[in-house]
Amino acid sequence: MLIGVIAIQGDVSEHVDALIRALEERGQSADIVTIKHKGIVPGCDALILPGGESTTLGRLLIREGIADEIRQLHLSGKPIMGTCAGLILLAKEGDEQVKKTHQHLLGIMDTTVNRNAFGRQRESFETELELPFLNSPYTAVFIRAPGIVGCGKDVTVLAKMDGKVIAAEQGNILALAFHPELTFDTRVHQYFLNKLF
Template sequence: MRIGVIAIQGNVEEHVIAIENALRRAGLQAEVIKIKHKGLVDSCDALILPGGESTTLGRLLEREGIADEIKKAASAGIPIMGTCAGLVLLAKHGDDQVEKTGQPLLGIMDIHVNRNAFGRQRESFETLIGFNGFDTPFNAIFIRAPGITGCTNDVEILSKYKDSIVAARQKNILALAFHPELTDDYRIHHYFLKMIG
């Protein structure tokens, strides 16, 4: 098994460490690779799109030719997890900010996204949230976080905070508004590993 972490920008190292720890705890073997250029996505059984600055990330993915590879992987049923900016990129529909900046979206999940649902960097926070299927709350870290403001019936809502959906799944796509890789709680990475099968 091979898991690819898109390594163009953002919390790359933290995701690599988190998924390696989750694999170890689950007693699973997998190679975790960093993807910086096209030609590697095809060799992966799962992909992680980390946080970062979504406009920059979207443009770099297009420029490097990785965006099309991710879209192809998504339609082939490859599990993909997007966190924070990764969630924004997964969306089919963005808010005014997305329109204004000409933010490129991958458009692989039937969600509407508000790019700065929880304010700016200085308004970052952490809070306990319920997560569908978890016995106890998850300590979610929100950093200039987006939120899902709407979705189709095909999308399973996994967690809400205030008026926003902050975790959702549509078939093989998992979108998170927060940063599970910044905690020592690997339940969400385990959840993702189960999606790989």
């Protein structure tokens, strides 16, 4: 098994570390590869799009030729998780700010996003969430977080806050407005790995 983490920008090492811990807790193994250039995504069995600056990430995914590879991986049914900026990139549509900045979107999840739904960097916060796939509350870290403001009929809403969707899935895709890699709680990564094993 090969799990890829897009490594153009963002919390790359934190996702790698979280995957390593989650795999150890499961007693399972997989190779983890960080991806900066095209040619690696097609060989992956699962993929993570981490947080970062979504406009820059989108532009670099196009420039490096990785965006089309991610779309093909999605069509093959492989699990994909997007966190924060990754949630934005997965969407089909964006709000006015996304349009104004000519934000590149992968368009593989039937969602509409608000890029700065929860404010700027200084308004970052932590809060406890009830996620239906976990047995107890989960402490989530929100940093300049986006939100999903529209969902197609095939999207399953997993959690909402202030009227915005902050966790959702559609088929093989898991999208989160928060950063599961910034806690020592591996349950969200475990849930993602359940799609693989």
